[in-house]
Amino acid sequence: MSHPGEITRRQLLRRIGLTAFVAGPGAGLLTACATGGAAPAPSTAAPATTAAGAMSPKNPFGVDAKKPLEVTIFSGGYTDSYAKDLHESLYAKAFPGVTIKHNGTQNIGTQLRPRFVSGDVPDVVNNSGPEAMDLVALAEEGQLADLAPLFDAPSFDDPAKKVRDTVTPAVLENAKIDGKDLVLNYTVSHRALWYNSKLFESKGWTVPKTWEEFKALGEAAKKEGILLFAYPGQKGPYYQLWNMLYTAAKVGGNQVIIDIDNLVDNAWKADAVKQSLTAWLDIQKTYGDKAYLGLDHTQTQIKQLQNKVLFYPTGSWIENEMVKDKPMDFEYAIAPVPAVTAADKMPYEAIQVGVGENFIVAAKGKNPQGGLEYMRIMLSKEGARGFTEKTKNLTVVNGAAEGLDLTPALNSAAKAQDAAGQNIITDARFEGWYKELFDYATKQTNALMGGRITVEQFMETVQKKADDIKADSSVPKQTRNA
Incomplete structure (x- = not known):
């Protein structure tokens, strides 16, 4: 929807x-008229100085x-x-x-x-x-x-x-x-999970659509000495914060993110948020490596180019960022986050654009x-x-x-967006509206994925920070309807 x-x-x-x-x-006929309606008339105002x-x-x-x-x-x-x-x-x-x-x-x-x-x-x-x-x-x-x-x-x-x-x-x-x-x-930009399509082709692997398939692939990758998933703990842990929020939106719909942006009471404690955090923490514990928490984005992305990591949560800028290091046998492609439950409100194909x-x-x-x-x-x-x-x-x-x-x-991203249709995951705008909250949630992401706090503690502490900002009259408040 x-x-x-x-x-x-x-x-x-x-x-x-x-x-x-x-x-x-x-479909090329559509591109002949990129914007709807008649073009506005040129301004007739006299030149000013x-x-x-x-x-x-x-x-x-x-x-x-x-x-x-x-x-x-x-x-x-x-x-x-x-x-x-x-x-x-x-x-x-x-x-x-x-x-x-x-x-x-x-x-x-x-x-x-x-x-x-x-x-x-x-x-x-x-x-x-x-x-x-x-x-x-x-x-x-x-x-x-x-x-x-x-x-x-x-x-x-x-x-x-x-x-x-x-x-x-x-x-x-x-x-x-x-x-x-x-x-x-x-x-x-298109944000979801990025992977090496040539590696998948050579191994005969298919992109997982369910969480069970995701974990099954993790087991297969383990036997090959490959991590299922990793994100950079330094200069990029917000990649995983985005990833967890977009997963929560797939579980509970875009209203999950809209409520977080609007500082709605207990938005960070929503069931969809808990399911997303729990699912990703399990992936980190079972198929991840805490050593990556000490790496920055470039170091982590190099590991993926070396086929040491299957899936990496980032945006479509990744190809240009790594163009000088990308080997010939590596071809970036995008995959939606697998469905966490059979009752997810957004379909598997939904991605963030x-x-x-x-x-x-x-x-x-x-x-x-x-x-x-x-x-x-x-x-x-x-x-x-x-x-x-x-x-x-x-x-x-x-x-x-x-x-x-x-x-x-870009071809992969365009096809993924085509498959998503109108099921587009919304931006999380609190990143720009409440920088203090975003930075705090980012730090707590590392604490969660590193096993230093529980899912419940993550939700409690980040919600407390959101409540503090909501109660602080010196912080200008923003709202969105969709």
């Missing part, structure tokens, strides 16, 4: 130009071409070359002679928190990774620029269309903090107009298509992937 506001298979694939690929012969420069249809924010632009990018699975070699290059082409300062880092919080305190901030920030900053806190401090002008601006490719009409609707739904458009999520990789413009930066224009360029067909070519990951821009030769991992 789908919920209003979720990305359905048809909506998402039409808007990112993949319908013809996954829907079979004749700002302190930055003159506004025009080609320069809707009044960017001063002489003003430098500073961009900070999280250099993780996507690296930072897409920004340095593509988006910044396109910006420089639009404003010849401009100076662009680029900074790629895996330590976003460490580097930028002091700068936000001092007021010396970059204009554009890709706020991702294990050190991502608390966006709600930044919003409360007035640090995030309003992106409504970006979404209402003429698109880079077609001035007759607004930017908001060129992206999948989930972008607009997930942009809001306290009702304001403050965050741009740029990528479409969402938008992510958030970008912000600093309201107190030296060139916020340039920051908005940089994002407008990111959301152009050339900017989005180039990102997919460089990172082997999809963006939120409608039709930008049309005609591209997709990798095996």
